[in-house]
Amino acid sequence: MTNRMIFFLLMSLLSKRSKFSIASFLCLFIILTVSCFNNSSGINQAEKRINAYFDRKTNADSVFIIPATGCSGCINKALLFAQKHQTGHNRFYFVTNITDLKLVKNQIEIEPNSKSNFYFDKDNTLSKLGYKDIYPYLYVRRDRILLSVRIITPDFYL
Amino acid sequence: MKEILSTFLFVFSIFFYSCQSENNQVNKNFINNDLFFTQHYSIRLDSLTGFESECIQYVRNSSVEQLLFFYKRSNKINFYDFKEKKLIKTVSFAKEGPNGVGTSISGFRWISDSEIYLSSYWEHRIYVVDVEGNVKKKLDIKDDGSLKFPVIDPNNNRPIIKAGNDLILAGTLYKTLPRNKIGKPFVVLNLKDGKSKLVGQYPEKIFKGDWDIKDETFFDFDELSRKFIIAFAISDSVMITDLKDNSETKHFLAKSSFLEEIKPLNSSYDYEPSNSDEANEYVLSGTYWNIKYDQFQKVYYRFGILPRTLADFQAAKNPKFFISVFDENFKPLGESLLPEGLYPPMATITPMGLLIPNKNAYDKQDDFLSFDVLTLKKK
Numbered sequence: 001m002t003n004r005m006i007f008f009l010l011m012s013l014l015s016k017r018s019k020f021s022i023a024s025f026l027c028l029f030i031i032l033t034v035s036c037f038n039n040s041s042g043i044n045q046a047e048k049r050i051n052a053y054f055d056r057k058t059n060a061d062s063v064f065i066i067p068a069t070g071c072s073g074c075i076n077k078a079l080l081f082a083q084k085h086q087t088g089h090n091r092f093y094f095v096t097n098i099t100d101l102k103l104v105k106n107q108i109e110i111e112p113n114s115k116s117n118f119y120f121d122k123d124n125t126l127s128k129l130g131y132k133d134i135y136p137y138l139y140v141r142r143d144r145i146l147l148s149v150r151i152i153t154p155d156f157y158l
Numbered sequence: 159m160k161e162i163l164s165t166f167l168f169v170f171s172i173f174f175y176s177c178q179s180e181n182n183q184v185n186k187n188f189i190n191n192d193l194f195f196t197q198h199y200s201i202r203l204d205s206l207t208g209f210e211s212e213c214i215q216y217v218r219n220s221s222v223e224q225l226l227f228f229y230k231r232s233n234k235i236n237f238y239d240f241k242e243k244k245l246i247k248t249v250s251f252a253k254e255g256p257n258g259v260g261t262s263i264s265g266f267r268w269i270s271d272s273e274i275y276l277s278s279y280w281e282h283r284i285y286v287v288d289v290e291g292n293v294k295k296k297l298d299i300k301d302d303g304s305l306k307f308p309v310i311d312p313n314n315n316r317p318i319i320k321a322g323n324d325l326i327l328a329g330t331l332y333k334t335l336p337r338n339k340i341g342k343p344f345v346v347l348n349l350k351d352g353k354s355k356l357v358g359q360y361p362e363k364i365f366k367g368d369w370d371i372k373d374e375t376f377f378d379f380d381e382l383s384r385k386f387i388i389a390f391a392i393s394d395s396v397m398i399t400d401l402k403d404n405s406e407t408k409h410f411l412a413k414s415s416f417l418e419e420i421k422p423l424n425s426s427y428d429y430e431p432s433n434s435d436e437a438n439e440y441v442l443s444g445t446y447w448n449i450k451y452d453q454f455q456k457v458y459y460r461f462g463i464l465p466r467t468l469a470d471f472q473a474a475k476n477p478k479f480f481i482s483v484f485d486e487n488f489k490p491l492g493e494s495l496l497p498e499g500l501y502p503p504m505a506t507i508t509p510m511g512l513l514i515p516n517k518n519a520y521d522k523q524d525d526f527l528s529f530d531v532l533t534l535k536k537k
Contacts, residue, residue: 102524103208103231127474 043146046130051139051146053129057119060092063139064152065126067097068104070134077154078136079108086115096121096131190494193483195535199513200528201225201243207236209520209527213265213314214506216240225506228266233259235266235274240508249289251276257293259285265312269320277312277327284325284347297325299347299354305332306341306356308375314504315376315448321384323349326401328358328388331373334427337365343375343388344401357401358386361393367422368429370440378451389449389460392420396449396460396488410488412460416480416495417444435468442466447479452507455534457491458484459512461502464495476517483534491534500530 043051054063066078082093098104101122105111112120131137136152189196211227218224223240233253237246251259262279269275272294276285286295301307308329312318319326325347331340342356364373374391388397389412399407423429423440431437444465451458464478479502482493496502499518506513511533519528 100208100210100524101521106206124474128472130472 043149047139047146047149049129050126050131051141051144053125054092054094054139054141055144057094058092058117059144060090060117061141062090063092063094063141065131065137065139066093066095067131067134067136068095069097069099071153073154074135074152076107078152079104082118083108083110086110086118088117091117093118094121094126095119096124096126098122098124189497189530189532190492193492193494193535194532195511197511197531197533198528199243199510199531200519200526201238202245203525203527204236204245204248205525206232209515209517209524211236211314211504213312213317214504215266215268215317216506216508217268219268219271223509225508226266226268228263230263233261233263235268247289249274249291251287251291257287257291259287259293265314265316265318267312267318267320267325275318275320275325277310277318279309279311282310297347297349297352299327299345301354304341305335305339307345308332308341308343310345314506315378317377317379319379319386325349326357326386328375328377330375331360331364331369334364334368334373334422336427340364344386346401358388358399359397359404359407361390361395361397363393364390367425368427370423370437372420372441372445374445374447376446376448378449380451380453382453387449387451387458389446391445391447392422393446394419396458410484412449412458412482412484412488414446414460414462414480414482414493416464416493417446417462420445438471439468442468442471447502448505450505450507450512452512454507454509455511456486457534458486458488459505460484461505481532497530 064078064082066082067075085091095104095108095118098120101112101120104120110118138150138152139146140148140150207229208231212230213228215226216223217226224246225238225240227236227238229236232250234248234250236248238244239246251257251263253259253261259276260278260281262281263276264279265277267275271289274287274289276287278285282299282301284297284299285293287293299310309332310327310329312327316328327345327347328343329345340360342358343360344356344358345354346357347354369392372391375388376391377386377388379386384400385398386401388399394411394413395409396412397407397409423431442465445463447461447463449458449460460482462480462482464480466475466477476498478498479496479500480493481496481502483491485491496514499516500514501517502514504515511531513529513531516528516530520526
């Protein structure tokens, strides 16, 4: 729900012609506030730390975390997507949980440091910051502010 | 005065012994040079081959010594000339089609170039293939629908053994269950009639609670005596058996000073950890790992993983392994921590010695797979 929509909704409720009482208004206000609060708390501390770390690497709005080990179907699809869309602007690919860099390089056909929107996390820094998952993730940001974190399963791209 | 003196002595002894044990730990924190000679051996890897092979076999093929490496990720076996350190051939197996073997082959056994057994994890199926990649036969391991059959998952430390017309495989438990619901750890598959049966026995300890993912079965096979050497990850003891008569099974203590007694996560079978940290701490608390019988030096090697802290795990630190050596009567000959980078799950016995690959060396130069080759100095 956009801010403009919320504003018009509140104004219509407050207008004299409205049958809604002040109590209804307060109730709605609380629901909206709580829902907004839940939205922001949906991003956990580890994700905030990871996003802060991404700030040092990129300004991109879409940051993909692709673990090299884990759900093999999800990872293969994410790597294929990264390979196909490697030149796409505003996308950054962060490959982590690397146990064998040679195999990752072979699969994605990209050398480390050869593309500015790819980073190979050879030291597994993300793990130290709290990323422990076996699935790829997409960090959706705007002006570096983290809006949402989405898990990427094989049907994500459909 | 006496009280003060005794308090002082008590505190002093605590400090003294704590320092002693710390020193011992420090001294054990590298390969024991009194126990082993260390040499190095390496093979050149092609551009498509990585570090980890899930199953390795040393064989003599027409008098040529070979090292065979199976790679799950690429469904292939690389054949190396052991002495020349050269790749002889790569056999790739199709995933689909008439010669398809699927995507979940976990282990293999080479008998000859025309008789290789592949075990499929998800299909519960054995494929008999040749070095051309042709599927010659398929055999399904039919369980009875209960959880009594183990999860069959052959690998470098749970090989597939062929004995006469039987194929013998081992696996892990689906989960810890009461005694009457648990079967036996080994599956014998008759290659002629395709029927399978369960044999062997779990250690008594398995019935004492929930072991989470520590209920691993490891074994090696002595070709000469036709005996199985079985080591469960949770047990201080090992078993030597022909898997035919349980009353003939011999039990030996094969404990390491690096590990405390391994206890279950909980005494309840259906225990759910309260949070992920509880489960992680249990898994990180150390365990025994694979066992190898060295038919050339007539000794047993038992490996284990040292306990790690949650902080180590969160900092993505690699686990540390140790090795214990026993003679043929399981008399301890010594033990040592292994240097960081050595990876015992891929340990292999050869006439040259015990080969353990070095991941750190590979990370520096990924065109080669380098091994530390350990040989005993004395028995």
